[in-house]
Amino acid sequence: MGGCFSKPKPVELKIEVVLPEKDRGKEELSTSGKGSPRAYQGNGAARHFHADERLPAPHPYPGAQDCVEAAVCHVKDLENGQMREVELGWGKVLLVKDGELHALGHKCPHYGAPLVKGVLSRGRVRCPWHGACFNVSTGDLEDFPGLDSLHKFQVKIEKEKVHVRASKQALQLQRRTKVMATCISPSAGHSVSTNVLIVGAGAAGLVCAETLRQEGFSDRIVLCTLDRHLPYDRPKLSKSLDAQPEQLALRPKEFFRAHGIEVLTEAQVWTRGAGLGGLPGHRGGWV
The missing domain is CATH 3.50.50.60 (FAD/NAD(P)-binding domain)
Structure with a gap:
């Protein structure tokens, strides 16, 4: 029966994918005949790695999505012996220059006083309200009142810009409890x-x-x-x-x-x- 009711003839389609020269070797099988390891990209796609190619190194900071990093000021904005409160993401940090740059929690864990209004002396910052004292190199509480220490954040200088990297959770909590031993029964x-x-x-x-x-x-x-x-x-x-x-x-x-x-x-x-x-x-x- 002809016309529009006739059976369609099969049509062959050939699709050729041309890869860049540098990527051709990576798509080949290894010498053992087995497929090379796969690495899944962020969009869900997968590609093979050649036997001579190294797998990507893990991120140096686990849970990188839980951290925030930004340039907060110019390296010359802070003189030695000065403190400055700077914004980082949705929070703030205390930037201290005492020989070298340090980034700490900006509030006293005791009653929440702004430490930028305190006193910086001999590697320590003292709370303006009740005198709690914190080591700027570690963030540890060294004099009371209060129970908790400050978070210490990572600082690096790139192209004369001061970059600070911090955990989002640490920015919200603004306090750190020291590690304690486990009680043995x-x-x-x-x-x-x-x-x-x-x-x-x-x-x-x-x-x-x-x-x-x-x-x-x-x-x-x-x-x-x-x-x-x-x-x-x-x-x-x-x-x-x-x-x-x-x-x-x-x-x-x-x-x-x-x-x-x-x-x-x-x-x-x-x-x-x-x-x-x-x-x-x-x-x-x-x-």
């Missing part, structure tokens, strides 16, 4: 252990407990307090009358659990010795 084959009891769970007692962990102490630490709450910021009781309990806490419950720091609330310490009578009446526990 007696059941983990630790036959001999040293227990530390800290009487009082204010800021000083908490700093003592955290410092022990930061210095590598891995045995039991117990904070003992007459209060019924976890360590809290006492000055805020008179400065922020509308503050919620969680806003007063120096550390959340998860922090104490994660670092193996026990807190005995409504407990009192009693020293037993010669000439002491019985325990005085108290509704709380005794240690």
